[in-house]
Amino acid sequence: MRPSLRTTAWVLRVSVLVTVLATVAMPAAADGAGMALRARAVASWPQQGYDETHRSVNPLETVLGTSNVAQLTLAWHSFPGQSNTSPVEADGKLFVTTFDTSVLMAMDASTGATLWTFGSEPYSSVDTPAVASGSVYVAIQQTLYRLDEVTGSVRWSLPIGVSIPAVAATTQGPVTTLYVAEGDSVWAIDGDTGRVMWRQTPAPSYGIQVSPTIGNGLVYVADDKLVLHAYYAASGVEAWSLPIQQGTGQPTTVALDGTLLLVGITGRLITAVDALSGAIRWSRHGDIDSNIAVGNGTVYFESRRPYPAPLRMMALAEATGHVVWRSELGANGPVGLNLGPSVANGVVYATSAAGAVVAFDATTGARLWMDRTVGVTVTNPAIVNGMVYVASYQGVFAFGLPG
16 A cells, blocks of 8 residues: 555555566466576565565575574664665665655665665655666655665666556566556556556556566556456556455455465455456455465465454465464554565564564464564565564564574
8 A cells, every 4th residue: 555654654555566587478377476486596585575476475495494483583683764664685685665764775684784875855755675687676755766786876767657656577588677556557667778668547546556466477456446457568458357346445465376366455355366367266354454475375464353353363275265274463553454474484474563573383373483672563574594674663673593
């Protein structure tokens, strides 16, 4: 959703999301989450949701797991400002944005030392950055920037629309294409030059507030009329659209697992949709309060329904929508939409606005670890190479194993 955290601290901010695919115009059977993951040589978390599928799963994490996550301890803490967007990591650098000082900061992921900053006027809207092919893409106010990953210098900037752009990207050979959801439009933009390639307008102004999801040669977006759209990535022609539910609402990020799309509507509905045809596979009503993570045949999200029930982590079978387990986060606080859990190597990580980060066994729901020093946070953690990174109102926290 678009940010209003200066006045309402628990509203989700949609992030700027960028990642790299081997190709975008492949046949459906060869595309999807698996190809993008196989293309990566080094573990990273280069955007909110990990990659362009928004599954929030790092399949390359091997250091942290169920056997040792309880040993996590604070490695470092830095306070560049108050953050309500998720941290991203690439090439040994951590990238974090703040909403009070309104900066994008590049930090050494091992030490927290500042490498460079790029900013605007205080309390300008700055969204989650994303890293691809040596560039950092970030939206500040209504402008999209491409920055050099090493120096932070501006390569190009593009004023776009009337709200903060939310971006996904693919790379084919030397060409990076950005797919941008902004206000009432979906855009395709050349990532190297900033040239607009195509634009579609499926919804009223401010109607698209979640980032595009890429896979199967298609671009998926959901609008606040609760319609899910699929566009051909190369041409922008609409392949299909699906009214998910009557009325209006707040869609969470659309997650893609192969040929299955998982779409959440805050407090109302989670729906599984065939990503190729747009046919509904199953729906579950009433209990979603965060973005979705999808891994190992399971859908994870946070729930506090019916209010004032304790804040819980929920796990559903991806094939049926049936409950696999539910477990209390153990840290209650104000109700609100969270950027959701993250999954890596058999562990589900989640945060709470009451000031905690918690780890669960992804199979059983058993709580394995909790830290209550991070303060108010509505973001999802990034798990990379044995480290857990959390951004909060109290700054940036990095947790790792001792020694």
